[in-house]
Amino acid sequence: MQTKATSNFSYSINGSNCTSDNRIRQVIFPLLYTLLFLVGLTMNGLAMWVFFKISSKSNFIIFLKNTVISDILMILTFPFKILSDAQLVPWVLRGFVCQVSQVVFYFTMYISILFLGLITIDRYQKATSPFRTSTTRSLLGAKILSTAIWILMFILSLPNMILTNKKKTPTNVKKCALLKSEFGLVWHEAVNYICQLIFWVNLIVIVVCYILISKELYKSYQRTRCTGRPSRKSVNLKVFIIIAVFFICFVPFHFTRIPYTLSQTRNVFDCSAVNTLFYLKESTLWLTSLNACLDPFIYFFLCKSFRKSLLGMLCKHTASPELQAQIAVQNERDDTEDTPV
Template structure:
């Protein structure tokens, strides 16, 4: 192996600087944007059909991801994790839980907006209850599936940086597993975590766009509402392409590089330099989602233009008569 593959210190420095800068940039807008989203959706959760329950859960997933960033920023700035192995594994685990929860709820938002355009009369109070059940099951499924990420890592007390307490996050050593098991995990992660969800979002986008050209019996006749739904599904697809597609392209390559299965040293270094960029793009969704709400959701405009809307005891919104 040549010197470029042995120069892990330079590569680690590059990764730490990139993570520290990007996470610092998205921390404040991600925090404020998702708090604002929850404040807005709390008012309209009982009176609108437009996937508000799913968007609230999406905002919660993004907010939880943002709240873990200060510890990550500390680690990448100081090359040290003094908070213990347990907290490290929790933060490492929650990173993937929040990312795949965001993917799940983006799909739910797209499906709901498409369904309301195609079959508006099918949505009722019982369906709203079903949305809550879907959210609960979604969180449970994501939390269960993402257990694979921390279980594939282990703490190596010898794996420390100079002057540091211990390493954390992606620098945690990987468990030794067979190549067949590794490929099975990667294929399942790619299918369930990206390919199937993205296909559903694209299908919803095509159906919504098609409803603008071909009026269908039972479909909502308001072309303005259809355009707003199309903007929402297009925004979900854009978030997938910008944030999650690059990450899921480099994820299996990064696994192969870290498992030392690539014969080309130059290719291995290139992958290890590109994967942090795609991981930063995946984290960017916690800032892009609030922007999507603002430009595609009527409730945001109503709430921000009428800040004196209040929530009554029965959960409905009202505005004082002037």
């Protein structure tokens, strides 16, 4: 959904040539994305393996499973970006990046944002009703909602593939906007505004939910501060990992995205501003990619079933019998998922 530029490319800005020298992108960013690819594929592959062994017994787990699928799809787009940006493959691959893998990247990004919002709402509900259990009806609703999110984002994304339909040449593949038809540029800009709306709505939802969760934590602290259980509070504060991941990964990019999109679809900035926005976009885009490596920490710290299953598998292969017994006892005592405050 987002346009990208490659190195040493001249294009027209307000009737004059604007040269972008992006040698940093040919070396630094490919190395950074390679690191994310190796770490993210390992962590999310392990997470997928664990989730295959866990039944979808709660809305929370259903949303987490959808998130890990989205993250793996995002990670699989990294090699195309790495090879294209580093200019290690023929220019034809750049056309594929513009038309397919880049669209999939943004498609999965906003799916992750939507599911982080749903996960936060679920954690708030658990905070206010710690003994609430998921019914068959609520599980079905969570599955339908998850499917609807995938379908909605696919409908928004598919035209960006179809409308990137101009004939590809070694020159125009260097700037994805040049491959789009006139209506493709209009659609591209419209979808960017829709995605901005998705982000800001989820940001508001997450902030409001965490304000309310903080109030519940404080009330719980007031009730238990004289009972000699201070360690319980430090465990329950792990719930704030969701808002930390959201702000680290998604907030910087969305403050950059609208002006960058305007710089690609309209002649409203001079050459210097266009290049500055490009570097800001690429830097903050890497932070959004980092989300695929940080989400597994959410699974581990907030999902008891995931943690127990993962530690059980690791313990089975590496730990001594004594350590296995200690981990089993700890898992029985650990109820972060069941009572988050």
